[in-house]
Structures are given as structure tokens and as C-alpha cells.
Amino acid sequence: MTQLTQRAMAASLKKMLSRKTLDKITVKEIADDCGVKRQTFYYHFKDIYDLLEWTFVQEGEQFIDAERICKNWQDVYLEVFQYIENNKNFTINAYNSMGREHLERYFYKIVYDLIALFIEGTRDSHKISQEDKDFICNFYKYALVGIILDWIRGGMKADPKVITSKLHSLLKQQMHTDLFPLSSD
Template identity: 45%
Template structure:
């Protein structure tokens, strides 16, 4: 019952964000539209922003869990783009609100986890320190997020698969080079 309630609250919030900015949505309005009481909401979430973070974690992160390898990272990144595109109004509303931190955190977690999977695979058999692997993953994470945020800021008009194709050409072989450079300083 608990997951169903969370999903109902999530669905209601997403629906409301298509009509109104996040800052104008109150817990009172949300629970009234969802048909639950305030206590039920607060049993599951601290506030609207907590619910927002839960939506991003549960809806999109699971979809990329099997795309964290050197051969599948492009597919995982495309899934992130497609999630944002499929939930365009919701994501744009988040992007333009005080809840943007949740979108940024979602993107960072999704991309970082995806890239760490790739780095761990490339690092197999090599001795690279954990902090160096994290540094490499963060470098590429911020680059990829910057590209995605620019795409969002520009209205999501460009085909995500074209962006992924260009990224693939740009970074091909770079993770292996980075790992090999850090093998020598570890």
C-alpha cells in the first residue's frame, strides 16, 4: 500500500506541475487533489521537494541500471535523455523552479553511477585508486550534465540520439586513456 500511495502522490504532483509552477503547489493542494490526508503525505515525505527527489530516483534511475558498461553507456545516457523528453513539462517545471537541485542531483547520480560502471570495467586488472576513479567519473559527469542542461535550456529540440552519437565520437577511447594515466601515479 505504501508504494501505491507514493506513486499516487507522485502522479498527482507531476500532473499539477503541468499546470502550475512547483512553488505554487502546496501539500494541502496536493493531498486534496490526490485524495489522501496530510498525515499520509508526511508519513512518506518530508515536503514536496522530498517527493520530487523520490520521483526522479524511482522513475528514471532503475531504467538505466543495466546500462553501466563500456558497450552500453550510450544506451543508458539516451534513456536519461528520453526520460527527460517523455516528462518534458515536469522536467522543465523542475528546471525552472527552486526544485532544480533535485533535477541536478538526479542527473548527477544517474550519470555518475553509469560512468563508474564503465570506469570499473575499463579499470579491471589495473591498480587505480578509488579517489582517482571518482575524479574521472566526476569530470565526465559534469561535462555530460552540462550538455544535457543546455539541451533542456534550449527547449529539448535536438534529437537525443544525435547528441549521443556526437558524444560517442568525442569521448571514444578517453576513459581508457584517463585510466592508463592514473595507473602510473597510483
């Protein structure tokens, strides 16, 4: 029942965020939309930002599939772009409100996890120290999330397939090594 209530609140928040920014949404509106009391909301979440972050994390789990990431992380990165594009109003309204910090934290976590899984799936990952793995993950996390945030800031006009294709070419040309291959092809 707890998970069902949380998902209902997340769906309500997403619906409202598709029409207005986060700072215009109240806990009462979410509770009313779900048919629960405000106290029920606070039983599950400390505030709307907590619900927003929970929503991002729950939806982000769909991208964490180690086997797929190790085979082709570019397709998974493209799926992240497509998820954002399919939830354009939700994303833009979260980005343009005080929820931006939660949105960015979500992207950083998802992208870091994707890169970490990819590194672990490379044939020579055992040769890379944990310190170096963390550095690699952080470097690419900031670069890849920066691209996503810039795309959102620009109104999501560029085609995600073009962005990921350019990124794939750039990374393959610049960073391909025997120790850390960037693709399994």
C-alpha cells in the same frame, strides 16, 4: 501500502508539474488528488521537494543496469535524454522552479552511478585507484549533466540522438586508452 501511497503522490506531482511550476503546487493539492489527508503526505515526505527528489530517484532506477551500461553506456545516456524528452513539461517546470536543485542533484547522482558502473565493467578497472575512479566519475558527471542541463535550458530542441552520437565520437577520439576504454567495441 506505503510504496503504493508514495507512488500515487509521485504520479500526482508529475501530473501537476506537467501543467505548472513546483512553486505553484501545494501539499493539499497533492493530498486531495490522491484522496489522502495532508498528514499522510507528511508521514511519507517532509515537503514537496522531498517528494520531487524521491520521484526522480525512483524513476532513475530504470537506468541502472550494470550489464547494459558496461556494454554500451551511450545507449543508456540516450535513454536518459529520451526520458527527459518524454517528460518534457514535468522536467521544464521542475527546472524552472525552486526544484531545479533537486533535478540537478538527481541528474548528478544518476550520471555518476552510470559512469561508475561502466568503469567497474571495464576489463582493467582493477588497475585504476579508487581515487582516480572518483575523479573520472566526477569529471564526466559534470560534463554530461552540463550537456543535459544546457539542452533543457535551450528548450530541448536538439535531437538527443545527435547529441549522444557527437559525444560518443568526441570521447572515443579524445579519451580512448587501453587502461580506460570508453566503449566495448
